[in-house]
Amino acid sequence: MRELVYTGFMSLDGVVDSPGGGPGEEHRGGGWVVKDVEFLPEAFALKEEELADTTALLFGRRSYEAFAPVWRDSEDHAAYKDLPKYVLSTTLTEDALVDGWGPTTILRSDDELAELKRGDGGAIFIHGSAELARRLSEAGLIDRYNLLVFPVLLGAGKSLFSRADLDKRVLRLRESEAYPNGVLKVIYALSA
Template identity: 85%
Template sequence: MKTMRELIYTGFMSLDGVVDSPGGTVEGHRSGGWVINDVEFLPEAFALKGEELAETTALLFGRRSYEAFAPIWRDSEDHAAYKDLPKYVVSETLTEDALVDGWGPTTILRSSGDIAALKKSDGGAIFIHGSAELARRLSDDGLIDRYHLLVFPVLLGAGKRLFSEADNDKRVLKLKDSAAYPNGVLKLIYEVS
């Protein structure tokens, strides 16, 4: 029996659930840059990002995250391993001519149904970076299989939250791995039951 590809959300999150603008003020709220500015850098607290590379076979983005990451990650030595991986962008409005050249094969998906079909295709794990609105929608649709979270000891108050406030059915998560670091960052890896 063929197994489905896993869809994994990975991201930095504040203790109050905000996931946007960890490295700057891209989203425009005054607390942007909270990963870089507010917490001591410890390489071991970010080791999860390197570990994910070995498992990543494709990347999935919402339109805004794709437009923010693609031009930077395409030329970034830190993200060189992602360059030739297949990328998928979920957007109802993005056109082929708006895709970034030189960053590997990119496919535009139009709906959650397209993502469900992608999960049934051949291949390994698909990682979602950024893309809070997309992640909420996919979670509501029961399409996310795992969360890789680095939770930072900051309360931001404003910003995009990872989890929906919709009155959805309860989902129980199973803790697969965790670690606490001296700078207050927590690594939490959950499978969705």
């Protein structure tokens, strides 16, 4: 069974955004990852570590449309170029897929994603896609969370976790590290 991993930047109060802000992040605190905390390369080492573990990428439609044209031409994301990519969307059309960014498959339902997870292969990573990740978390499909937690409180923005009255799920801490700039690396997996 393949592991589905959400990776992201999170404020202490649970807001997830892209590093520099962008579409869909129009709250006052947008862009907090790069402007409010001292940059320390070691605090971002998790992103490089993930490259070795990533065998496929999963996006929601909006994150795919934002990331694909940028990451396709980015030297920082060159290792992702030829990896299989999946977009979970009921509205994205085949002709909207970005050329030159490796094989991309549109999944139309959570059931199709569950079937993909049951197949052979390594970890599938979700970048961005907060709304998709929240829905997949509610459905119990995310196996691990790789989070960089920043020492900021935003009060507004996209939340990774639902506020719905769901069954409790216990997570197991696999790894953690604190950095001098206040950023925490936490890696949690669902307990078996």
